[in-house]
Amino acid sequence: MARVVVDVMPKPEILDPQGQAVANALPRLGFDGVTAVRQGKHFELEVADDVDDATLAKIAETFLANPVIEDWTVRRVEA
Amino acid sequence: MARVVVDVMPKPEILDPQGQAVANALPRLGFDGVTAVRQGKHFELEVADDVDDATLAKIAETFLANPVIEDWTVRRVEA
């Protein structure tokens, strides 16, 4: 069993209203010094050992992310 | 300027319908070997250098996550 993390983020040129809403709210709540926020998705997968990196990339690219608007990263982590 | 990543995940005992939907769909798409998926949020923050870890933890705990149902992690990353 391996543990895989996939992070999916809106592309830099795409509007990210969620991240912006967070960035705008922080000063109101008394937190200063956060100059930019972007919000995306974080997936944690448990995968069988025989699933290779190419398959993981394919899962991220064709399914977990929409490459029209999103970038993604895949990394294996220690279980 | 520092770059900070906050990941917010549903607590393990809490239902995660999103992760479940992904997990159920994968075999139908022909991807086998993924046994469990959990889905959370991934935030990338740009913060001023004088923002300390305690403040970051507070931002995560009081605002980015609802500790009743979610766990969170904060880490500083190389810019």
Add this chain to the structure above:
Amino acid sequence: MIDTVKNAEATPDQEQPYKELGLKDDEYARIKEILKRRPTDAELAMYSVMWSEHCSYKSSKVHLKYFGDTTTDEMRGKMLAGIGENAGVVDVGDGWAVTFKVESHNHPSYVEPYQGAATGVGGIVRDILAMGARPLAVMDPLRFGRPDAEDTKRVLPGIVAGVGGYGNCLGLPNIGGEVVFDESYQGNPLVNALCVGAMRVEDLHLAHASGTGNKVILYGARTGLDGIGGVSVLASETFDDTAGKRKKLPSVQVGDPFTEKVLIECSLELFEKGLVAGIQDLGGAGLSCATSELASAGDSGMHVRLDRVPLRATGMTPAEILSSESQERMCAVVEPANVEAFMEVCAKWDVIATEIGEVTEGDRLVITYHDEVVVDVPPRTVAHEGPVYHRPIQRPADQDELQANTPDSLPRPGRDELLALVKTMAASPNLASKKWVTQQYDRYVRGGTVLAQPSDSGMIRIDEETGRGVALSTDCNGRYTLLDPYEGAKLALAEAYRNVAATGATPVAVTNCLNFGSPEDPAVMWQFEQAVKGLADGCAELGIPVTGGNVSFYNQTGSTAILPTPVVGVLGVIDDVRRRIPTGIGAEAGETLLLLGETHDEFGGSEWAHHVHGHLGGRPPKVDLAREKLLGEILVAGSRDGMVSAAHDLSEGGLAQALVETCLIGEVGARVFPEGDLFTSLFSESAGRVLVAVPRTEEQRFTDMCTARRLPWRKIGVVDPESNALEVQGLGELPLDELREAWEGTLPALFD
């Protein structure tokens, strides 16, 4: 080790954490007496949830009985199921039965606004489904603390998003509700959720487990550790060294509206194919509730095998499985011959279904876990014969003082301030447009919505052929109820009744959600008792029955209770929705505006006293239910004969607010000429009044009818399609765009 019945018998003196589970000494003693031994952990978990205030109604039962006592056979005439069932059912004609109910989800929504509100909607929808009906629409009466408080900015957007998120995803139009602000709800917002559904009369399913040999099938989501809250004290006892102490689990559930949507469609197909002998939803108290209620309502026993329940978490104990409040589950009783077909339908919808037990001879509910008996109880003692309390009742010492503190001495505006006050009041958070909230709700889905916000009531078409439909409104003014709980409850009823009639429907039945403080406070119990009496007596006067409801106690912050808030929902029937009366004026050229009813100088508990002076005292407006009934008959007659082109009831904010709303909703100006003391005629909140627009051609006929039936009426103005303003004769005019900015600007300014 699992605590079995055998083990319980062998260890009679083992200490049990019944107090932590909320049971009193005498309640624990009674359980031992019933079982003639100590309960097992699982039994203790079961009794403790089922005997909680929420499930057993132990403080309210003696009072709620009054609803039954005051319901005559005549009122019961159209009632197919009433109090005691999952939801009341009313025969609405053309072979249709309609079921509706409102429930609270207050506390969870404070802890986790989005999920609390979402699962509140999910729960009430399953109640309606469990009657065999297709859920058709939802409503959401809400109460919040001060609008500008920081915590309200956390709670309100989350709750609204949760109501919308769940309801929209289920495909249920939201057709109405309330948004009320008052300091008293600051630490204790109210989230009430209503669902209405319809079925053919012959398809009514009641929750019974009759027929020895019938199978018990659990279907829907897997069972996890959600909402186990209190019961985790049991877990830590049985679990310590092997799995490590289980941490205290949150008593919050997360909803999965997609699973519920599929569950609904799957259940409806099961009903349609006649595969269900009995059905029960799983809500609060989960399987404990469903199995004991099914068994208790039937005439036999039941055997349930807990090890068969599909789980989402590992290492759950029997007590935890029984108490889990995982959402989106239903429990059905199915004849053995139908089990296979039942499973096929579930497979089609990808719904997990598991046979977990069967109906047995005798009258015991026996629950086993890997063949060991962990529960062996008479189900009635769990579900229906819980403790009953006669809580002390005491009229509050300061009630007289409160009523003596009338608004009479408050400074009233001068003539030249009145027009500005119309605008100020329209912009006050309680009177301001609720569009910021309601535009987050899908009101169109399924194509049956004839009226929704901002109409006086929501209206849904049930039969596409005949056009038959129902109208619903929920109302309550907690300030009125504080000043006089008996009259206040009647006023809530009167307003909901009037709202329904104002759309042309005939009111036929009532549901309620009684939100109060702690029942251990004699003053709260007095408010409660008075409100129940007022509501029941009011229903008897109007001749429409209370078909169901819900009680929510312990709504308080520290020792300060919320305003007593008996939310009243009235259901009306309309034989053809095409003759509905809209709220906005201007549909026909040259309408006359008539004010039906009488205006008195009544400002106790009014929005003006609240908003302008922060004052609450005196007496609420007088209520005359015979007058409300007459008003209702006139409106329905007016709708039937096409004499009324728009109608809007007068409530908080009085005539001024009703005028502002009818103009803005209709997008057309009006010229009005109120009489007498202008402040009183514009802002008094006297009950029993409706503003109607009648086409000029119908004016004579309509006013003749009012006169003949002795309903006071007054011509108060005319619709003026040319003007884009509300003109009050003698005072001047308010441009509509200015009014709209005032009315619609408040909530966005607060919450965007």
Add this chain to the structure above:
Amino acid sequence: MRVGVITFPGSLDDVDAQRAVRYADGEAVPLWHGDHDLKGVDAVVVPGGFSYGDYLRCGAIARFAPVMQEVIEAANKGMPVLGICNGFQILAEAHLLPGALTRNHKLHFVCRDQWLAVENNTTAWTTRYDRNAEILVPLKSGEGGYQADEDTLKELEDNGRVVFRYVGDNPNGSRNNIAGITNARGNVVGLMPHPEHAIDALTGPTDDGLGMFLSLLDTVVKA
């Protein structure tokens, strides 16, 4: 005219799409997400809702349903296909239409009556409208913001492939106020607002949406 209306788990406006087809004197043929054929229909409507809960991304899971493989094939051969709201999202995910739909810029679900300008009246679904006619139909979605890269936007604008544009303030942050688009051939149309909820002024703001289903009738008769 036989028009297939797909039901996915979580579809909501399928009954409404079927009703709209009937109002246009068509026969509505229910199609199930697991179906492997289109039952000989003349056109397909992919209706609104929250297919599979829309949990990952709207339409991301539905696009892989067996019936969608049939729809993709038929659409590529010229069959008229209409995607409404979630249906539009599914068609975009399935690459039958370019771009993507993202979370509304104000982050709230928005349900409101929305004016639209009909900018292309030559598609299979819009011939009954005058060019630049304005119609009022419900919009109800949480992820209706249309996004595409500059090249795609230019391609859409230059070739008249923007079928509907929001009139007045932008309700969801869509690029260029785009409410609906078509493919190059004009047989596939996707839009966020709901014409099927505007077929009768009793239950919708107007009956302006009926024109889309009547247009289809003309298209099918002509074919």
